Amino acid sequence: MSTLWYPYVQMKKKDDYPEVVSAKGVILNLKSGEYLIDATSSWWSVIHGYNHPRLNKALNEQIKKMAHVMLGGLTHEPAKLLADVLVEITPKGLNHVFFSDSGSVACEVAIKMAVQYYANQGRPEKMRLVALKKGYHGDTLGVMSVGTDDESMHAAFKHVLPTQFFVTPDDVKELETVFEHNHTVIAAFIVEPLMQGAGGFVLYSAEYLRQARVLCDRYDILFICDEVATGFGRLGKLFAINEAGVSPDIMVLGKGLTAGYIGHAATCASSKVFDAFYDDDPQKAFMHGPTFMGNPLACAVALESLALIKDTGVLAAVAHIETQLNKQLKNIESDYIKEIRIKGAMACIEVDNRVDMKRVQDEAKKQGVWLRPFGRFIYTMPAYIVSDAEIKKITDAMTHCL
Ligand SMILES: Cc1ncc(COP(=O)(O)O)c(C=O)c1O
Incomplete structure (x- = not known):
């Protein structure tokens, strides 16, 4: 055995x-x-x-300096540099980057950010989520609640998960109806833009994403794009949401971020989101902090991967x-x-x-x-x-x- x-x-x-x-x-x-x-x-x-020789070299050079140091109370150049580069290359307005260790956790972070965004503004009732049918955002508890289960995947956990709203990709009318009737309790709409990977590589239109952006603004709902599978060129543009020409409020990156070398992920937030946490009140700080967030090796290899994307x-x-x-x-x-x-x-x-x-x-x-x-x-x-x-x-x- x-x-x-x-x-x-x-x-x-x-x-x-x-x-x-x-x-x-x-x-x-x-x-x-x-x-x-x-x-x-x-x-x-x-x-x-x-x-890859260039990625190996970047890691070797970083490991001579330090393999890891925490971001709680300390800082370091690889994490600061990577945050700067991600702000530069991601859609306009995503000006702040929160690191974590996997795509699932980075999606959890996105959900927590959305929920606390409204809680910090005295609207804790806005805490539910809308997601696409056949979506997948990872295997941890919070994100399982926004992944629709086919007959096998997360069925064993259904009874412990919060219930969320599910809509069909490309059905704008349905999305509008769900928003119209429930916007007072909805914090965010989360999607895998253009392609739902683990749900069976389902493709849907950029127009739907554009309409979703409009509806999210109209009903005061945050728009989260999970680019863990689609980011870094997979579908032809650097990020899938670029095809729609709109910016989400929160964007999640993983997998290709470190070119598959080390588990790492990023949750990028707009200034609008960040500003709701920026306060004299310590209770309004964002309460999350994985041990390995901003791991210097991961950041060094991610920086070199992004350089490769540019150069090659x-x-x-x-x-x-x-x-x-x-x-x-x-x-x-x-x-x-x-x-x-x-x-x-x-x-x-x-x-x-x-x-x-x-x-x-x-x-x-x-x-x-x-x-x-x-x-x-x-x-x-x-x-x-x-x-x-x-x-x-x-x-x-x-x-x-x-
Ligand atoms: C769109 C999407 N989000 C999140 C995840 C979870 O990422 P991880 O396996 O790094 O936790 C995946 C993994 O396949 C994914 O495809």
């Missing part, structure tokens, strides 16, 4: 997992001597590929990947396919329930490709350095069983 408890799996039925001993670029080298092309970039985080034309690379994914997948025909969705460096084939997903994964592995399908979704979100030949191998593996 394994001492190591793995995520999202019935341990009693778990197969032996491939053991990775090293990784470089998009390649995972296995203990067995085989290698696999990683089609998932480790849950969409390793945006520049594994073992990542957005052009993503546009090229999108073209290749379209070329390889758009004309695939199969009775098993319900829909193919492609945007930026993301492709998802939604299949019907006749497809044996375990077989899809096993066959892909035989072809040297690491796929991790879930639900009815066979997807790729590769590192941006993936070559055309590697994309072809990935898409061949995705469609092999169809």
